[in-house]
Amino acid sequence: MVRVLFVCLGNICRSPTAEGVFRDLVRREGLQATIKSDSCGTSDWHIGDPPDARATAEALRRGIRIDDLKARQISTADFADFDYVLGMDNQNINKLTALCPQAYLSKVQLFLDFAPEVNLREVPDPYYGGDDGFSNVFDMIEAASNGLLADIRKYHIDV
């Protein structure tokens, strides 16, 4: 089993979108018994909340449902439990590396580094912007999800 954790600040915009997009990809590839994913926030601000309505609407527009997801906060146990701990931006990465036990630091990576074709390393925070921010974010997340699956196939599963 390969386990992936997507992390942002609030766990209501970027990381639940990433979880939904990647979960859909994994299901379409028939790998749901092999790859598990989850998401969380570095903050405790939205614990128990569903994704932001704008994120849910953008995902639905692309044929993906994320309305079943509920925000939670990162815990130190996550670094042992997951193989990939993927931050959306450098602020997330700084928080994660501060919390992460030394032995697991190599698991902490910027999610967009799996999409070198995207000319950004950080997924911009769409929370305070307009709806088009959510569409841009979705495109980046789709690209990085494909790159992430390719990485998992290369290093973890021979399929």
Ligand code: 4NP
């Ligand atoms: P996310 O976006 O980190 O992508 O979930 C945010 C959600 C909430 C807040 C900031 C960013 N907030 O300030 O409550």
